Amino acid sequence: MELDASQVRRIILDEHSVLRDELEEVVTLLEDVATQRADAAVRLKQRMKAFYDAFLKHIAHEDSLLRPVLADIDAWGPARVQSLDEEHRQQRATIAALAGLDPTADVEGYLARVKQFVREVSSDMAAEERDCLNPDILRDDTIVIDSFTG
């Protein structure tokens, strides 16, 4: 089939037109996905704010209730207190940094940092339960003696 130049031109331009329509739909879908992800990231930030508040209260409790008991339970007491203090210092710093992020500015980066925080908190709680809250360590007969070096 012989086509003249203007027919070739018409066919190719029509194909471009169809492809442009499809591309427009793809761009709309991409924008929808980006918007939904940003919305989800904002909801996550709100949810995390509630978690940070609860978690900060929890570590304040550990400081007031657990820390004095740990200090005196055995020869490793001071080391346990030191690691609790360091852990809580890091956790407060991480929370302050996370709470200040705009999740829509870098959705991927925000998700990665929240995921890392969740992993760290989970593993710190497990380590605390193993190293400090274990009933063999924190026994009911643990006698809390005021440090008294007169």
Ligand SMILES: [Fe+2]
């Ligand atoms: Fe804890």
